[in-house]
Amino acid sequence: APLVVHGNPVMLGQVATNLMVNACEVQQGRGELLTSARLEAGQVVAEFADRGPGIPEADRQRIFEPFFSTKDSTGLGLSICHTIARQHDGELDVRPREGGGSIFRLRLPALGIERETGDHVLRHGRGDAAFARHHAQAIEAGIAAGLAGKGHGGEAARVGQRPHRR
Secondary structure: OOEEEEOOHHHHHHHHHHHHHHHHHHOOOOOEEEEEEEEEOOEEEEEEEEOOOOOOHHHHOOOOOOOOOOOOOOOOHHHHHHHHHHHOOOEEEEEEOOOOOEEEEEEEEEOOOOOOOOOEEEEOOOOOHHHHHHHHHHHHHHHHHHHHHOOOOOOOOOOOOOOOEO
């Protein structure tokens, strides 16, 4: 059975896209992006782990504030992601990754979970699983296109699959 959350697939897809593109940008075209999902205490936990330079503690305290940026950007991306997570009764946080890099963790309330691991499926409104899978596939295609447009290649692994390493 897939891991299922109730939410807006476009908004949640934007969170995933932003986290993956940020991870690719911070690694400057090489490194590793590992995505995973699991059931933990009634929540679906999706993690996005990179091998970038990591985020200093002082910056981790402010990383989700509007207009805070450690790069040449508006500083709104992670703030918007944090807001979307909260709108879905979830949380978004970041912590250092052992061996270097960062792990962004998105926690959302689980809906209808039968196993502790599986595919990431989004439900929107009263849609059925096929509708949700269609949106999840569209989001993955959008992520791949977004990564290709940013010069990071066009490959994006589904949550739960082995990572693509460069």
